[in-house]
Amino acid sequence: MLPGLFVKRWLFISLVGILLVVLGLAITARLTPVFFIVKFINAAIDTLANAIPRYVSGPLALLIGIFLLAWGQRRVLSSITRVLMPDGDEELVDVLITHHKLNKGPRLLTVGGGTGLSTLLRGLKKYSANITAVVTVADDGGSSGRLRREHGVLPPGDIRNCLAALSDEEKLMTELFQYRFEVGEGLSGHSFGNLFLTAMSDITGDLDKAIAASSKVLAVRGRVLPATLDNVMLWAEMEDGRRIEGESNIPEAGGTIVKVGCVPENPIALPQVIADIQKADFIIIGPGSLYTSIIPNLLVPGILEAIANRRAPCVYVCNIMAQPGETDGYTVSDHVRAIDRVAQTRLFDVVLAQKNPPSAKAIEKYAASGSNFIEVDREELGALGCPLVLANIMKENRDGTVKHDSDKLAGVLMRWYNRQ
Known part of the structure; x- marks a missing residue:
């Protein structure tokens, strides 16, 4: 029910849709839906009122309805949360609020x-x-400089750091992108992210496309451009x-x-x-x-x-x-x-x-x-x-x-x- 989540409007539209489905089925069956619905509701209310006083049955039905609605919605959100956020570090509602706030x-x-x-x-x-x-993209030292000289690519080092800084992905993925090899002939001194961007540059044809592909892998919040x-x-x-x-x-x-x-x-x-x-x-x-x-x-x-x-x-x-x-x-x-x-x-x-x-x-x-x-x-x-x-x-x-x-x-x- 929090404002800004864009949930309430869709719940309302869903309820309208259910009513229209029922109405459509009734019309298709050559019934007079308004008459029968009103008649059924009146009969149900009269029966309930005769069995239980109105001052008890009315609030009781209202509370049961609210409880079922809240319980059903909570179970739906819980099922979605388990799929989208298996670690359970945050509530889905907090993620949605943050998402809408940042996008605005x-x-x-x-x-x-x-x-x-x-x-x-x-x-x-x-x-x-x-x-x-x-x-x-003027860097020519360290790992970036070596890749620039050996592979003819634009230096990926500063771009890699910015992608990691803007990453919204799991900590392990960011650490992998920033991992630097300390041993190995030809690998020593290179970071995994630099090698990844160099490979993506060869595959996609230029650094700009390589950055866009890497941004998807790291779930980057924003974009990095050379x-x-x-x-x-x-x-x-x-x-x-x-x-x-x-x-x-x-x-x-x-x-x-x-x-x-x-x-x-x-x-x-x-x-x-x-x-x-x-x-x-x-x-x-x-x-x-x-x-x-x-x-x-x-x-x-x-x-x-x-x-x-x-x-x-x-x-x-x-x-x-x-x-x-x-x-x-x-x-x-x-x-x-x-x-x-x-x-x-x-x-x-x-x-x-x-x-x-x-x-x-x-x-x-x-x-x-x-x-x-x-x-x-x-x-x-x-x-x-x-x-x-x-x-x-x-x-x-x-x-x-x-x-x-x-x-x-x-x-x-x-x-x-x-x-x-």
């Missing part, structure tokens, strides 16, 4: 890559099932004049990045990405490595133009800690300037940054690897005309590592969106 959620679109984007998606999927994750199907190679110009080619080589080069680009120079955006940007209710850029996860998506002219001409509100989520080799010593305003230089315009309405720095233990741990907490420089952001939202969206682990907290980050973003 806003159209969210995220842009990025790496672990930052998958962290965000784990939180956002609790607010809406209408999520599109636009993922960079920014482009072109074979993109990232490059960066350093302050000392060096040109570094390859996404995985850029952080290792050392020095200050002054410009990034890609080959081909103008990769073609996936048409579905452009359509989803135009239909989005809320666009989120980041979090993720500035030069190797976020900006590569903006190097696709179609995506850049679509975001620049958007109607939906847009937020940039700044990283918590600097990326060694990419954003050493950067502040929040430095991140904003880097995106402004690439876009030649302001793409977002506000920047979201971590309010409080991590513990001294975490600061010391990251300093040893050349990283630092990204300071919030309010005056510089004010000079840039960039509104700022500060919130505690960080999760610090016992070993001193920090990352965005999926639930806190998604909660802050959705509260901001709801105020717009």
Whole structure:
């Protein structure tokens, strides 16, 4: 009986259908159904009233009828639940409520890559099932790089992480997709999900179709789309004049990045990405490595133009800690300037940054690897005309590592969106 389940209307239609079936049978049998039905009901009521007083028989019949109706419906739902949800972890009614609520959620679109984007998606999927994750395909390191070089496929690593983050399937299936082989000639270092996506790319003909097939296997809530199907190679110009080619080589080069680009120079955006940007209710850029996860998506002219001409509100989520080799010593305003230089315009309405720095233990741990907490420089952001939202969206682990907290980050973003 809860509102929003779309059950009551179908129960009512079913009852109307039963009445029409009875009426149709009566008419077909050349009876006068209204007369006989009314006559039968009157006779039944008179008989019951003569045997038992009306003030007893009436409420008794009503209670028995309600009991039978409730018992019958409960048994029907119980039978359906045992088939659809054999583990019995949740009530079917809770699943239905969640399903309808999420399907009515806003159209969210995220842009990025790496672990930052998958962290965000784990939180956002609790607010809406209408999520599109636009993922960079510039990765050329690790398992993705090997598959890219050996099989000529687009790098599946970031896409695999996002599919796993949005998965609504059993935990075992997600763990299988993320499983990484540690031994075996040719297998060591590869994840099962990367191999699966590579195989599906060969079977279906392109990565886009492979992702769609994988999404069905994992029961993905939303969809993951590559920014482009072109074979993109990232490059960066350093302050000392060096040109570094390859996404995985850029952080290792050392020095200050002054410009990034890609080959081909103008990769073609996936048409579905452009359509989803135009239909989005809320666009989120980041979090993720500035030069190797976020900006590569903006190097696709179609995506850049679509975001620049958007109607939906847009937020940039700044990283918590600097990326060694990419954003050493950067502040929040430095991140904003880097995106402004690439876009030649302001793409977002506000920047979201971590309010409080991590513990001294975490600061010391990251300093040893050349990283630092990204300071919030309010005056510089004010000079840039960039509104700022500060919130505690960080999760610090016992070993001193920090990352965005999926639930806190998604909660802050959705509260901001709801105020717009």
